[in-house]
Amino acid sequence: MARYIFVTGGVVSSLGKGLSSASLAYLLQSQGFKVRLRKLDPYLNVDPGTMSPFQHGEVFVTDDGAETDLDLGHYERFTGVSAKQSDNITTGKIYSDIIKKERKGLYLGKTVQVIPHVTDRIKEFIKNDLSKEDFVICEIGGTVGDIESLPFLEAIRQFSIEIGKKNSLFIHLTLVPYMKASDEIKTKPTQHSVKELRTIGIQPDIIICRCEKNIPLDQRKKISLFCNVDIENVIETIDVNTIYEAPISFHKEKLDHQVLRHFKIKPKRKVNLNPWKEITKKVFNPKKNVNIAIIGKYVNLKDAYKSLDEALVHGGIYNNTKVNLVRIESDHLKKNKIKNLFKNIHGILIPGGFGKRGTEGKIEAIKYARTNKIPFLGICYGMQLSMIEFARNVLKIKKASSTEFDKNCIPVVGLLNEWKRGNVLMKGTATNIGGTMRLGSYKANLKINSLVKSIYKSNSINERHRHRYEVNLQYRNEFEKKGLIFSGMSPDNELPEIIELKNHPWFIGVQFHPEFKSRPLNPHPLFSSFIKAAIKNEK
Numbered sequence: 179m180a181r182y183i184f185v186t187g188g189v190v191s192s193l194g195k196g197l198s199s200a201s202l203a204y205l206l207q208s209q210g211f212k213v214r215l216r217k218l219d220p221y222l223n224v225d226p227g228t229m230s231p232f233q234h235g236e237v238f239v240t241d242d243g244a245e246t247d248l249d250l251g252h253y254e255r256f257t258g259v260s261a262k263q264s265d266n267i268t269t270g271k272i273y274s275d276i277i278k279k280e281r282k283g284l285y286l287g288k289t290v291q292v293i294p295h296v297t298d299r300i301k302e303f304i305k306n307d308l309s310k311e312d313f314v315i316c317e318i319g320g321t322v323g324d325i326e327s328l329p330f331l332e333a334i335r336q337f338s339i340e341i342g343k344k345n346s347l348f349i350h351l352t353l354v355p356y357m358k359a360s361d362e363i364k365t366k367p368t369q370h371s372v373k374e375l376r377t378i379g380i381q382p383d384i385i386i387c388r389c390e391k392n393i394p395l396d397q398r399k400k401i402s403l404f405c406n407v408d409i410e411n412v413i414e415t416i417d418v419n420t421i422y423e424a425p426i427s428f429h430k431e432k433l434d435h436q437v438l439r440h441f442k443i444k445p446k447r448k449v450n451l452n453p454w455k456e457i458t459k460k461v462f463n464p465k466k467n468v469n470i471a472i473i474g475k476y477v478n479l480k481d482a483y484k485s486l487d488e489a490l491v492h493g494g495i496y497n498n499t500k501v502n503l504v505r506i507e508s509d510h511l512k513k514n515k516i517k518n519l520f521k522n523i524h525g526i527l528i529p530g531g532f533g534k535r536g537t538e539g540k541i542e543a544i545k546y547a548r549t550n551k552i553p554f555l556g557i558c559y560g561m562q563l564s565m566i567e568f569a570r571n572v573l574k575i576k577k578a579s580s581t582e583f584d585k586n587c588i589p590v591v592g593l594l595n596e597w598k599r600g601n602v603l604m605k606g607t608a609t610n611i612g613g614t615m616r617l618g619s620y621k622a623n624l625k626i627n628s629l630v631k632s633i634y635k636s637n638s639i640n641e642r643h644r645h646r647y648e649v650n651l652q653y654r655n656e657f658e659k660k661g662l663i664f665s666g667m668s669p670d671n672e673l674p675e676i677i678e679l680k681n682h683p684w685f686i687g688v689q690f691h692p693e694f695k696s697r698p699l700n701p702h703p704l705f706s707s708f709i710k711a712a713i714k715n716e717k
């Protein structure tokens with residue numbers, strides 16, 4: 179039977195619950211256990227798909243097409259296990275399921291209530307779709323004390339009673355602030371936060387204390403005494419210099435050891451921290467440096483392109499190179515300033531995006547990369563805009579654009595009406611924004627002798643999509659005549675998935691999001707190759 183570990187957070191948000199959960203998962207996995215990670219989000223959106231990156235950061239897409247919380251990206255990157263639709267649930271999804279059921283009369287005349295109906299649905303989710311996992315780690319979004327997380331906390335409390343205390347474990351992550359003025363480490367916020375948890379019936383077994391400085395024994399004792407946890411279960415986590423140090427530092431603090439001790443289980447094999455040690459070494463001792471410009475709408479928002487930033491770092495690790503991300507707001511890209519802005523840039527990347535704002539600046543940047551032979555990677559919107567740039571400036575179709583932001587244009591990019599997933603015909607609708615996109619993993623065949631084929635070293639690939647529009651094949655001949663290669667196509671040959679340029683050292687546009695599949699221990703070949711090309715350009 180699986181053991182369940184519940185991770186909650188207190189005092190403030192953004193303490194790194196996702197990273198802590200993912201690191202613990204790695205440590206357990208490395209000691210021979212099968213682990214699954216799940217995220218329970220208390221907000222009312224059905225999924226984060228319709229949320230602005232300003233609100234929520236990146237939307238992470240799974241193979242099976244779920245638009246999920248970005249923490250699932252951390253989970254995948256640390257464990258190598260692909261997340262699924264069934265690994266992320268929100269209050270919105272739960273209520274929407276319950277209301278559908280209620281309208282069908284399936285509650286048989288009962289009053290539908292938070293307890294037991296909402297809590298039962300949460301409990302069902304926690305144990306749904308598992309296959310012989312030794313551990314299921316469930317991270318509860320939000321901060322203890324929020325009104326919206328209450329049903330989740332109540333559900334995990336009940337769940338732990340139902341499966342038995344010996345099969346469940348509560349980890350609470352809190353902030354232990356350091357007061358510079360008095361040179362003191364303060365435990366009171368942690369005490370309050372644990373008190374809040376205990377009010378709703380949850381006694382944490384382990385407390386992870388996020389702190390700027392080491393927590394002295396006296397303060398640890400205080401936390402242990404007032405929060406009613408074993409002193410050995412007061413684990414500190416000090417800000418790491420790179421997230422890849424997190425598994426190493428949690429192991430040093432014996433987090434995994436204490437978890438296994440709680441469950442009275444012995445490790446099946448010795449933990450292997452070498453991959454993280456090697457990565458950390460490379461991150462701190464790069465042989466080279468490259469500057470990659472990322473041009474987007476939300477570039478200054480830390481989490482808006484989380485997986486992308488990570489994938490670029492992975493490409494750097496592969497090449498023993500430090501990748502400096504130069505974030506450029508597309509609104510600020512003016513034609514006359516481009517040359518200056520790109521003076522020390524070795525590669526240009528246009529990430530996924532939506533809507534008209536900033537598109538003209540991005541198109542200018544693409545033109546610059548194409549004509550100056552700078553390595554260029556266009557992802558999703560980046561690929562669509564590179565087609566528009568080529569159509570306007572090479573094919574001289576001046577009105578070329580996308581119907582996404584110009585209804586009266588010559589549609590080089592148009593709305594995706596139907597597409598195939600395997601043999602199933604999928605259809606999009608333009609009216610209902612949520613859940614109408616081509617989402618999740620699709621196969622593409624690669625053209626012989628193409629650059630991408632040499633990069634992937636494979637005839638076909640599977641990559642994750644998240645878009646409503648696609649490149650219009652109507653102009654294929656014109657594009658090809660001028661040296662644009664459709665180097666990746668959907669298996670039915672209907673949808674262009676990758677394009678590249680013949681007379682350019684490295685210019686690739688992909689309709690999918692390769693960043694979702696890049697992992698530090700297994701960098702994505704497109705990013706490794708892109709960084710390699712940028713290094714060449716640096717000389």
Ligand code: GLN
Binds near residue numbers: 529560
């Ligand atoms: N806005 C474009 C579309 O919907 C691109 C989406 C993206 O870059 N993820 O097709």
